């Protein structure tokens with residue numbers, strides 16, 4: 075049989091007695107629950123008679139009774155801390171009035187002066203006030219306590235709500251749990267039941283334990299999903315700022331910015347971050363990663379090295395021109411890892427030489443002795459499971475442990491961080507997680523600690539059906555946000571091109587210390603790394619040529635390396651890469667031997683005359699074209715529409731994309747619900763809005 079709460083006992087008492095009874099019996103049954111305050115009042119009056127008899131003339135008893143009366147009122151007030159303010163005041167007034175009257179009656183006699191009158195008016199008034207309180211509290215419909223039975227329904231009958239706040243889509247309750255009986259963990263276990271009782275999704279109910287007390291917790295209920303609509307990237311949060319400024323990656327359900335902090339901050343006592351990004355295929359982690367990288371690439375003091383051995387340039391494609399080193403196959407990824415390992419001691423030595431305990435934005439500035447600064451290094455590993463599988467399961471562990479102090483952050487992205495994909499040591503050394511939808515509860519456990527799951531985080535409920543939904547359990551993020559869903563921005567390709575293009579001059583270049591270490595460890599993989607052309611930096615045919623040449627060079631180079639690697643399978647990476655010392659390479663600057671004969675496979679088509687214009691003229695052309703579209707009465711345009719015109723002026727597709735993004739930023743174009751389609755904002759649209 076379940077335990078009855080005091081209110082349920084009270085209800086039982088009020089119900090008609092079992093079996094029939096007379097009017098007297100019925101009345102006495104109804105009156106019984108209201109008798110205690112009257113009995114206490116009568117008892118106090120009666121007790122004052124012997125008290126006066128014994129203590130009437132004793133000075134010591136007078137002092138003792140006065141002190142006791144004050145102490146009793148004080149203790150009542152103190153003990154009422156956990157209850158509501160109203161009940162606390164009512165109890166304290168009752169005890170103070172009763173004990174003061176008793177003290178006075180014991181000293182002077184109950185009939186002295188106004189004491190008799192005070193008793194016959196005061197005692198019934200106080201007893202009645204308690205009866206009224208009891209009657210008003212009673213709610214025969216409810217089965218439980220003051221919270222309307224909800225807490226009781228889920229087994230938290232003894233929990234008290236000490237504070238509540240209700241916003242349009244969020245209700246927050248501070249719970250005081252019975253001490254020694256329940257903890258915040260017990261509340262966490264009830265979240266599925268609470269969600270069911272409230273008819274909301276499971277992860278709409280969350281519990282945040284109070285770090286100062288195991289008997290307090292905060293319950294948050296967010297009934298409606300406000301993240302339903304895609305959130306477009308609003309543009310760089312700190313254009314030209316430092317990587318130490320927060321990197322904005324999305325929004326929490328209450329509209330708060332979801333941010334990441336990469337470098338440590340000695341003033342905030344925060345360490346540099348290493349991040350594990352996890353989410354099943356289609357959960358939106360690559361798009362989230364691109365938005366984060368776009369932010370980083372709009373800062374002045376960070377350099378990005380990125381690897382994607384599985385999808386090559388498919389994911390990172392638009393950002394590659396802004397990435398200092400992109401390792402798009404396994405060999406160059408291994409070389410990059412070797413380079414990071416070599417860069418750690420070199421960078422740490424440099425930081426120590428200039429008196430820095432850890433990387434701070436000042437490190438990126440020219441130092442007092444004139445030597446160039448050292449930008450922050452962000453090493454981003456897409457599809458890291460493949461890298462781990464094909465190199466060493468602890469490949470990131472050692473780097474992660476030491477990289478923080480060298481101003482390096484590792485970001486490792488994978489679909490599932492299970493035990494056979496990533497070792498516990500690596501998992502622990504990464505520290506922070508950015509978790510998207512996962513396949514099941516077990517996978518959620520690989521990415522999030524039990525306390526975050528207990529607090530209500532449930533990424534397995536999203537799977538790949540809610541792309542972009544995520545939790546951030548990362549350095550510098552308050553604990554209260556760990557189990558709060560966020561949605562990462564979706565950044566259109568045009569924006570990525572725009573970032574790459576616009577911040578090209580602002581972005582840091584790699585410092586000589588890191589470059590030298592990378593050159594020593596990775597040889598030509600580093601020195602001849604592919605440079606992807608800037609949007610608009612070269613006409614389409616040139617950039618294609620450059621890409622092809624670099625890729626071809628890359629492929630050739632991989633082939634050479636593969637042979638070398640086969641020879642040195644057991645050697646360590648660093649030594650392997652030293653085999654590629656520049657001395658052994660063919661001098662890339664050397665003149666090529668002149669051609670001895672030319673093979674012609676087909677008749678070359680006649681070249682179309684190409685009319686080249688300057689970037690400023692090309693921009694003007696773009697504006698004129700947009701004006702023309704507008705004059706034609708068009709409302710929707712696509713980058714391809716501009717392309718037809720821009721081909722004539724020797725501008726590449728990515729340059730056009732960058733210009734389209736610039737129009738969006740300037741409010742001249744506006745995104746539509748359709749990818750790659752933009753609405754022309756007319757001048758009178760602005761006026762309408764202003765009106």
Ligand SMILES: Nc1ncnc2c1ncn2[C@@H]1O[C@H](COP(=O)(O)OP(=O)(O)OP(=O)(O)O)[C@@H](O)[C@H]1O
Nearest residue numbers: 304354355356357358359360361541542562563564
């Ligand atoms: N923040 C977002 N808001 C809205 N839609 C999104 C968001 N992020 C991703 N999507 C949609 O989900 C699709 C899949 O996203 P994404 O490619 O980032 O998944 P993924 O987790 O990286 O998958 P995979 O591991 O297969 O690469 C995208 O093509 C996009 O349409």
